[in-house]
Amino acid sequence: MLLSHQASISVVGTGRSTHSIDQSGALCWRINPETSLTEVLLVASLRTGQWGIPxxxxEHDETSVAAAVREAFEEAGAIGSATAKPVGKYTYSKGDGQTVFRVTVHLIHVVRTAEVYPEKHLRQSRWVSTADLPEQITRPMLRRFLLEFLAKSVQP
Structure with a gap:
């Protein structure tokens, strides 16, 4: 059951309204034991195949941080500790732009990856170094969020 964090906003001059929906995202990171580089976990969208974050x-009565932890596990099997305080937010829209999604992002330091998780056979995931991360992301608002975050951080 989805939590009803939705708002209706009238778009001036268009005669139509948009809906905004709150989501939670997980910026999952680890230190690669072989290279000692900081890496970020990316997952492929089920709809478009584009790379993004979980x-x-x-869910009903779920906090943003709990949703981020759940999504990281469901989409990529990531298990770790999350920051209670969000590291930022970004927005995106789908289709004709009438639905705007507002994503609150939490850092998750991944300590291991489960071998079995709900979406294992549905989507791809991969670890990418922070240096290579921007070129992997094609969604403009997520890319901008990640670039700004990385510019402020030596590592997540």
Whole structure:
């Protein structure tokens, strides 16, 4: 059951309204034991195949951080500790732009990856060094968020 964090906003001059939906995202990171480089976990969208971070809707009575931890596990099997305080937010829209998604992002330091998890056979995931991360992301708002975050951080 989805948490009803939705708002309706009238778009001036268009005669139509948009809906905004809150989501939670997981910026999963680790130190690669072989290279000692900081890496970020990316997952492929089920709909488009584009690379992004694990994210999704909040369940009923679920906190943003709990949703981020759940999404990281469901989409990529990532297990670790999350920051209670979000590291930032970004927005995106789908289709005709009438639905705007507001994603609150939490850092998750991944300590291991499960061998079995709900979406293992549905989507791809991969670890990418922070240096290579920007070129992997094609979604403009997520890319901008990640570039700004990385510019402020030596490592997540």
């Amino acid at each position: 994210k999704g809707h909040l």
